[in-house]
Amino acid sequence: MKYRTMRFIGGEENVSLLGLGCMRFPLNEDGTIDEAQAEAMIGRALNAGINYIDTAYPYHKGESEPFLGRALKKYPRNSFYLATKLPVWLVNSVEDAERLFKEQLSRLQTKYIDYYLLHALDAGRWEKLVKEGIIEWAEAKKASGKIRHLGFSFHDTYPVFREILTYRQWDFCQIQYNYIDTQVQAGDKGYELAAKMGVPMVIMEPVKGGRLANLPEEAKEALNEADPDRSAASWALRWVGSHENVKVILSGMSSMEQLEDNLETFGKFQPLTEAEEEAVEKAADLIRSRVKNGCTSCRYCMPCPFGVNIPEMFSIWNNCAMFDEEEKAKKAYAEQKVQDASADLCKKCGACEKACPQGLSIRADLEKVAKELNTEEA
Numbered sequence: 138m139k140y141r142t143m144r145f146i147g148g149e150e151n152v153s154l155l156g157l158g159c160m161r162f163p164l165n166e167d168g169t170i171d172e173a174q175a176e177a178m179i180g181r182a183l184n185a186g187i188n189y190i191d192t193a194y195p196y197h198k199g200e201s202e203p204f205l206g207r208a209l210k211k212y213p214r215n216s217f218y219l220a221t222k223l224p225v226w227l228v229n230s231v232e233d234a235e236r237l238f239k240e241q242l243s244r245l246q247t248k249y250i251d252y253y254l255l256h257a258l259d260a261g262r263w264e265k266l267v268k269e270g271i272i273e274w275a276e277a278k279k280a281s282g283k284i285r286h287l288g289f290s291f292h293d294t295y296p297v298f299r300e301i302l303t304y305r306q307w308d309f310c311q312i313q314y315n316y317i318d319t320q321v322q323a324g325d326k327g328y329e330l331a332a333k334m335g336v337p338m339v340i341m342e343p344v345k346g347g348r349l350a351n352l353p354e355e356a357k358e359a360l361n362e363a364d365p366d367r368s369a370a371s372w373a374l375r376w377v378g379s380h381e382n383v384k385v386i387l388s389g390m391s392s393m394e395q396l397e398d399n400l401e402t403f404g405k406f407q408p409l410t411e412a413e414e415e416a417v418e419k420a421a422d423l424i425r426s427r428v429k430n431g432c433t434s435c436r437y438c439m440p441c442p443f444g445v446n447i448p449e450m451f452s453i454w455n456n457c458a459m460f461d462e463e464e465k466a467k468k469a470y471a472e473q474k475v476q477d478a479s480a481d482l483c484k485k486c487g488a489c490e491k492a493c494p495q496g497l498s499i500r501a502d503l504e505k506v507a508k509e510l511n512t513e514e515a
Contacts (some may be wrong), residue, residue: 138186138407139195143337145286145308152218152385154378155403156189156339157182159205160196165352170197176208178396186399188217191339191383193256194224194241201478206246219247220339222256222290223275225266231274238278252339253284254311259293263301272305290341291323294435298323299330309384315349316376317459318342321434332382339385340377348460349373355425356420363416370395371402376417379408391402427458430502431495438499439490446478447489447499454506470510480507 139154179190190209192201202221209217221241228234242248255266255275266272278284286308291298302310310331312323319325331338344350350370352360360372377386390396409417419423432451441447450473457466473479480503489499 139378139403140186140409141256141458143286143309143384146306146333152189152216153187153403154384154386154406155187155374155399156191156220156387158341158387158389159190159192159201162197162201162204167342167425168198170200171206172208173418173493174393175204177394178390179208179220181393181400183212183217185404187507189216189220189252189339191220191385191387192245193222193254194227194237202241202244206244210246214247218251219245220252220254221245221250222254223271225255225258225262225271228266228271231270232269234274240285249283249285251285251499252309253278253287255289257292258289258297258301259291260297261458263297267294267304271277275501288339291327293322295323295326298327302327302330302334306401306461307336309337309339311341313342314338314340314377314380314383315343315345315373316417317345317349317415317424325494328380328382332380336382337384338380338382339387341387343377343386343388344370344373348456348462351460352420353424353461356423359420359423363413368402369399370399372397372413372420375409375413378403378406379414380477428455429458430455430497432497433495435494437492437494441483441489442486443482443484444477445480445482445503446473446476446502449473449478449501450480450503450506453510454502455480456511467510470506471512474511474513479511480504481511483507 140151141154142371143150157179162222163171164470165171179240190205192205194202223237227237253275256365275284279287288307288309288311290311291301292313303445312327313321328338331498350368352369357369360369374386379382379507388399390399432448432450432455434452436448438447453466455471457463470479485500487500493499
């Protein structure tokens with residue numbers, strides 16, 4: 138197993154480059170965790186040298202933490218690093234944070250959390266946490282030893298990431314990063330800022346929710362020309378791991394087969410060569426060439442006066458085109474329709490287009506989205 142060093146003020150720790158993400162365990166028919174299979178995967182992962190285990194309060198409808206608490210009791214507590222996250226959307230006061238943290242310690246059957254994150258920060262959530270004194274609360278928990286390292290995970294634009302990252306000296310941070318989403322959310326600029334500031338990075342969505350493991354044929358061919366024996370997922374993981382300030386790459390594995398493939402990649406990990414980087418960039422360009430429009434999810438178009446979630450509509454539309462996932466896209470569109478946020482609600486007022494820094498033809502594109510993905514009759 139490949140290890141990298143997390144350096145903090147006053148110390149350092151060697152963590153496995155491959156981290157075990159605990160939001161996609163194998164499931165029973167009723168949607169609950171298949172605990173026998175999941176426990177077997179945890180055992181295999183730990184025995185193979187994975188020592189970073191990542192969960193969160195809402196994963197598996199709230200069952201990931203309690204399951205891990207039971208499953209990890211058979212292993213020495215100092216044989217792994219446990220990461221979980223404060224569900225900040227449920228926090229409106231220090232009292233809320235304290236109650237939830239105590240619940241998490243109980244669920245996980247542990248006295249402390251190694252890596253504790255403020256979960257899924259965006260501009261609004263960050264503002265609330267600062268206002269309510271949650272940062273100071275978390276710092277006090279760290280001082281007491283209940284939290285060993287304090288960080289945050291992130292889902293918003295780069296300017297918001299910069300604001301949060303420079304607010305205080307974080308022990309680590311977690312962002313979405315892969316070879317397609319280099320300009321999405323924190324992206325390349327976020328990576329470079331964290332590296333410059335010496336903040337270690339944990340990476341989520343390295344395979345873009347599984348999409349980079351199931352590539353369109355022409356992208357797959359571009360990678361096979363460089364090395365036909367590597368899986369598509371391994372290319373994505375090695376691209377992320379070729380960035381030196383990436384210390385842990387989280388993979389939410391849902392089968393032993395996926396785990397074994399990842400162990401193969403990280404058991405003899407090698408950064409991409411220059412030729413391999415060119416192959417990945419070629420595959421990325423082929424995928425990006427399928428994009429329907431250039432929405433960057435900056436959200437300047439929001440809120441829509443008629444409720445349309447414009448960035449989400451274009452994300453669904455673009456992913457459908459890039460990865461040949463029409464059925465999945467139509468399902469996602471239907472979910473937005475239930476939330477009164479779908480493209481067919483557009484009244485063509487044009488307010489979004491006046492605000493869009495990309496100059497996109499939002500009204501015309503929303504009409505196309507609705508025509509292609511709306512399965513209900515108008």
